[in-house]
Amino acid sequence: MRETIGHEDLIELERQIGPTLIAVLTGNRDRYVVFRWLDSMDELKPTKEEARRLAFAIEQLRIVTKAEGVDITRAWLLGSDPSGVSPLAAIRSGDFERVINSAQRLISDTYY
Secondary structure: OOOOOOHHHHHHHHHHHHHHHHHHHHOOOOOHHHHHHHHOOOOOOOOHHHHHHHHHHHHHHHHHHHHHOHHHHHHHHHOOOOOOOOHHHHHHHOOHHHHHHHHHHHHOOOOO
């Protein structure tokens, strides 16, 4: 799994889910940290753990978006899975396996 994130990937993620959700999934309380990252990727970068979460989120969002489209992907990210945990919360907590399973269930129409 990648532990770095490129500027273009961060721009893509910001356009897809916005700075508030990026801050949430990285565990930041300040959504403006995303703008600081975007403005100064050479000086101010996400930590290794934040970058790992961001890279994973981008990967999973691309997979789900390709299969389901942008609107369904956003709803999936924010919605709870059958056990009551959203993919967004699972990414924030580092439970990547839960997110992978959730994405696969959504794509294969076995979500519930």
